[in-house]
Amino acid sequence: MALSEHEEALLQQMEEALYAEDPRFASRIEKTKSRALGRGRIVVGVAAGIIGLALIIFAAMSSSIWLGAVGFAAMVAGIVWAITPAKQALGSVAEDGAVTPHKGGRSGPSSAKQGSFMDRLEERWDKRRHDQW
Template identity: 85%
Template sequence: MALSDHEEALLHQMEEALYAEDPRFASRIEKTKSRGLGRGRIVTGVAAGIVGLALIVFAAMSSSIWLGAVGFAAMVAGIVWAITPAKPALGSVGPDGVATPRKGAKGRAPGGKSGTFMDRLEERWDKRRHDQW
C-alpha cells in the first residue's frame, strides 16, 4: 500500500528530525539497513560449499578420510562465508583524536559534531549535568 502525500511529507520530516537530533544513531541505522550480504559473497560461499560436498562424496568413494575432512572444512567455511555479512573497512584516528574516514567513504551525517574525542565527552557530560538540574 502506497503512502499518501501527507504521510510521505510527515515521514520525511521525521527523518530530518532524527538526523538533527541524533546523527550518529541515524547513520548507524542507515548503514545497517544498506548493509546486505552481497551477491558475490553468497555465490562464492555456495560454490565453496558445493565443492566441499563433492570432496566429501569423492572421499567416501575412495575411502580417503583426510580428503573427507578437507571437504567438510571447505563446505562449512563456504556456508559460513555466504551467510555472514561483510564488515566495512574502518577509518583511522589522527593524532588530534579526530576520526578520518577511509578513502571513498561518505562524510559525516548532517549536523555531525567535530572536535576531539575529549571535547565531545566533555560536551556530553555538561549536557547530562544540565539535563539533571
C-alpha cells in the first residue's frame, strides 16, 4: 500500500530530524540498509556461479567446447557480480541537518566556496579545541 503525500512528507521530515539530531546513528542505519540490499546481489551471483559450473560439467561430459566457454563466462560473471558492491547514491549531512545527495562522480564536495580539504580540517580542529576549553 502506497503512502499518501502527507505521510510521505511526514516521513521525510522525520528522516531529516533524525539526520539533524544524530548523524552517526542515521549513517549507521543507512549502512545496515545497504547490507541488506547486498545480500540479494550475493544470492544472484552465487546462483549464476553455480549454474555456470553446472554448464562446465555438462560441457565436459558432452565434449562441447562452446557450452563450456559459456558456462565459464557465466560462472566468472556471477562471482564478480557477487563480490562487487552495488553503487549507491551517497550524500552528506550538513551541520544544520540537511542532507545533500551527491550526483555521482566524486564522493566529496567539489564546490570552491567550501574551501580546500586542509582548510576544512583546520577549521574542524580549531572548533574542537575551542569546544574543549
